[in-house]
Structures are given as C-alpha cells and as structure tokens.
Amino acid sequence: MTSAQQLRLPETVLSAMWSALPSVAERTVAGVVAEVPSYADAFSGRMGRTIGKAVQQALEGFLKEATDPHPGQGASSIGPALDGAYTLGRGEARSGRSTDVLLAAYRVGARIAWRDLSAIAVSHGLAGDALALFAELVFAYIDQLSAFSVSGHADELALTGLARQRNREQLASQLLNKAEAEHLIMAAERADWSPPHTLTAVALPVSQERGVVGMLDPRTLRAADDSHDPAGNAVAILLVPDAGGPGRSRLFESLAGRCAVIGPTRPWMDVASSVHRVMRAVELNLAAQMTVDTDDCLTDLVLRADPDALDDLRAKVLAPLADLRPTAKDKLIETLRAWLLHHGRRDDVAATLFVHPQTVRYRIGQLRELYGDKLEDPTTVLQLTLALGAAPTG
Structure with a gap:
C-alpha cells in the first residue's frame, strides 16, 4: 500500500470522515445487497452481523492506515480489518458463495465508500494531488482486503473439503463392509451426504x-x-x-x-x-x-464363478473326445456347442459354423458314436451346456 506518510489530510476532513463512517458503512452494505444478488438474504442472522462488522472494521482500518503519522506501524493499525476480511472469506465459503461473488461485493463496496469519502474530501477543499493519492490508498487497501478474504475462502474450502472427502471415504468403506443401517445413516450425516434411493x-x-x-x-x-x-x-x-x-x-x-x-x-x-x-x-x-x-x-x-469347478466339469464331459487329434477335437467341440445352443436344428448349426449341413450331420454322427446314448440323457445335456456355455478358463 502507498505510504500513508505522503498523505496529510486536514483535521476538518478527518473529523468529517470519522463522523460519517457509520452512515458510509450502512450505505456500503445496502449497495452490496442491491447490486450483488447473492447477498440479498445474507445480511440476516449471524452471517449478517459478521459481514456488517467486517465492513465497519475495514473502513475504520482504512482511515487509521491512511492517516497514521508513524512509519512502519501501518500493519498494526489495519490488523483487525485484515483479520476481519480473512474471517469473512471463511464464512463466505461455509455459506457456499464463490470468490467471484465475494470480489464483486468488494468492488461495489469500494466504489460506494470511495464516492462518499471523496465527496467529503472535495466538500472540504482537498487539493487534487492529495485527492489522487487518497484514491490510490483506497483501492490499494481494497486489494489487500480482497486478498485476505480470498485466502480465508481457500483455507476454509481446503479444510472442509478435506474433512468431507475423508468422511465420504469412510462412508464408502462402511457400505462395502455392509455396516448396520443406523451406522450408515450416521456416517452419511457426518459426510454431509444426502442418501439416494x-x-x-x-x-x-x-x-x-x-x-x-x-x-x-x-x-x-x-x-x-x-x-x-x-x-x-x-x-x-x-x-x-x-x-x-x-x-x-x-x-x-x-x-x-x-x-x-x-x-x-x-x-x-x-x-x-x-x-x-x-x-x-x-x-x-x-x-x-x-x-x-x-x-x-x-x-x-x-x-465362471468357480473356474476350477468349470475346468473340472469340462474335463469330465469332454472325456470321450480326449484321444482325438487337437484339430478334430476342436471342430467337434465347436459343433457340439452350436448343436446344444440351437437344440439340434441342423441348418441353424450349419449357418452358425459357416459349413454345409451335411458336414454338421457327419460331425454329429461322430459325436453320437463317441457319446452313445448319453447325448439323449438330460443330465449329460445340462452338463455339456454348462461346460461349453463359457470360454475355457485355462
């Protein structure tokens, strides 16, 4: 912030500004409410008192900073205002308002405060160069306040976000571990999580x-x-x-x-x-x-819920094919699977395998020789259907 030593406001100007400070604060708050829709309902209850106090502290801190005759001690004069700005930022995060809304409020507040304070200065004949320096101090000060509020906002989001994330992870863990209903409901409340259907x-x-x-x-x-x-x-x-x-x-x-x-x-x-x-x-x-x-x-x-059991079932029901050459065995297994899925309809089996129906007839004849009457046994048919219904697991 520009050194306050360079600004010398006449006592009459200072006195007038201090006297007007409460009304300036009220008009600043009213202007923010009117021009920033998100604040329409904010100035009620505890949050409203916090915001009003922050505005008052900010204006008081500025007048002290802008007229402090002692170099190097400016930080102590605006300390409460900066603390108030930081607290305001944290409160805004808890209220769900973004930094964009917060900074918009600062811009509106700065414009109204500058308009009122500069009008007082001009009415008391403050010189142009002093008025320009006064403006520089106002907006540098607002930048400081804004930065502290943004920092508070970020810190609050980081803190609450981390806690919420941790609580939601714990909720997910309890869901996976099939916790009791009452424990899940409490965990959802801690996580600020509205349960879906x-x-x-x-x-x-x-x-x-x-x-x-x-x-x-x-x-x-x-x-x-x-x-x-x-x-x-x-x-x-x-x-x-x-x-x-x-x-x-x-x-x-x-x-x-x-x-x-x-x-x-x-x-x-x-x-x-x-x-x-x-x-x-x-x-x-x-x-x-x-x-x-x-x-x-x-x-x-x-x-495939039990891959070992499926492998054993496949080995058992395909045992009649065990002595065949791999190529011949694979063709008969492929034909047997299609025959089971299509309930023995030869033309459908042929279309699935892209072979002639006579080829299907020949292969089914081979399978009947190998299995005998078992291909007519419902238990064997069921076992073959299960065994061949999924791809090999091994």
Whole structure:
C-alpha cells in the first residue's frame, strides 16, 4: 500500500470522515445487497452481523492506515480489518458463495465508500494531488482486503473439503463392509451426504476416472480400494446415485469410449453386492475394450464363478473326445456347442459354423458314436451346456 506518510489530510476532513463512517458503512452494505444478488438474504442472522462488522472494521482500518503519522506501524493499525476480511472469506465459503461473488461485493463496496469519502474530501477543499493519492490508498487497501478474504475462502474450502472427502471415504468403506443401517445413516450425516434411493457400482481405470467424475451426480462416492485389473492396472470403484431406470442410459453416455464395468443397481445400503459383481467382471477381464453392463454378462459371471469347478466339469464331459487329434477335437467341440445352443436344428448349426449341413450331420454322427446314448440323457445335456456355455478358463 502507498505510504500513508505522503498523505496529510486536514483535521476538518478527518473529523468529517470519522463522523460519517457509520452512515458510509450502512450505505456500503445496502449497495452490496442491491447490486450483488447473492447477498440479498445474507445480511440476516449471524452471517449478517459478521459481514456488517467486517465492513465497519475495514473502513475504520482504512482511515487509521491512511492517516497514521508513524512509519512502519501501518500493519498494526489495519490488523483487525485484515483479520476481519480473512474471517469473512471463511464464512463466505461455509455459506457456499464463490470468490467471484465475494470480489464483486468488494468492488461495489469500494466504489460506494470511495464516492462518499471523496465527496467529503472535495466538500472540504482537498487539493487534487492529495485527492489522487487518497484514491490510490483506497483501492490499494481494497486489494489487500480482497486478498485476505480470498485466502480465508481457500483455507476454509481446503479444510472442509478435506474433512468431507475423508468422511465420504469412510462412508464408502462402511457400505462395502455392509455396516448396520443406523451406522450408515450416521456416517452419511457426518459426510454431509444426502442418501439416494439406489447406488450403482462402476469400475474403470484410475487413469480415466477424472474425465468421468465431473459428469456424474456430485454425491458419487469413491471406494478407497487398491483394486487392479488382470494386467495390473489400478481400478477405481465409483458408487453412482440413482443410476437405475432412465438414469442407466445417461450413465452409459457418461462412460462412452471407456473400459468401464457397470454393476447392478441396488438400494443404497446394499451396494456392496453391486461392487462385488463389477470386481468379478474386472477379474474376468470382461471390459477390456469397451463399457460393459454386468446385466448382459450374467451367464459368464455364473458359469465362471468357480473356474476350477468349470475346468473340472469340462474335463469330465469332454472325456470321450480326449484321444482325438487337437484339430478334430476342436471342430467337434465347436459343433457340439452350436448343436446344444440351437437344440439340434441342423441348418441353424450349419449357418452358425459357416459349413454345409451335411458336414454338421457327419460331425454329429461322430459325436453320437463317441457319446452313445448319453447325448439323449438330460443330465449329460445340462452338463455339456454348462461346460461349453463359457470360454475355457485355462
């Protein structure tokens, strides 16, 4: 701030300014309310008293600073005003107003205060060079106050944001651990989190998370986890509110072009089952190239729930083919799978395999020779269907 030693205001001017200070403060507050819509309801209750006090302190601090005859002691004269500006910034952050709104209020306040104070100076015949220096001091002082308020605003956001983030991580952890309902409700209150009707788990690479979160419901939780896909890449688990029904298509749009897995929609307290399913899909590498809905992969998920058991079942039901050459064995397995899926309709099997129906007839004849009457046994047919319904796990 420009040295106050250079400004010498006559005692009559100073006296008039001090006398007018309360009314100047009132007009400043009224001007901010009128010109900055976000402050229309702010000057009531505790916050209103804090703002009014900050305006009064600011004007008093300025007059003391601008007329302090002792060099090097200016900081002590405006200390309370700067503290008030810092406190104001923190309060504004808690009230949800941005720094843009806060700085707009400062600009309006500075204009009104300067208009009133300069009118007093001019009415008492203050010289032009002194008036110019006075203006310089006013706006330098406002810059100081603004900087302290912005700093307070940032500190409050950092403090409350960190606490909220920590509480939401704890809430997500309790959801995954299936905590009791009363504990989940208390955790949601601590996290300042309004529970949705449902939550849907989404797994995606950590590298793609930032581009997605901004498009999702602000209540989306992130599960603190060290999950990885089969390639060793870190995976983020998001719990997205109310993404069922019509919301599911919007969720797909948000995840377009990403290797994400979308789990089933569950009541918010039961989201752990959705997380379990998406992680199982990740383990099976079902979303290696695109966004996948686990609702479309239920067969794979069921059949591959126990990979060792599936391998054993495959070995058991394919034992009649064990002595064949690998090429012949693969062709018969492929034919048997298509025959089961198409319920023995030869033309459909041929179309699926891109072979002639006579080729299908020949291969089915080979299979009947190898399996005998077992191909007519419902239990064997069921076992073959299960064994061949998913890709080999080994």
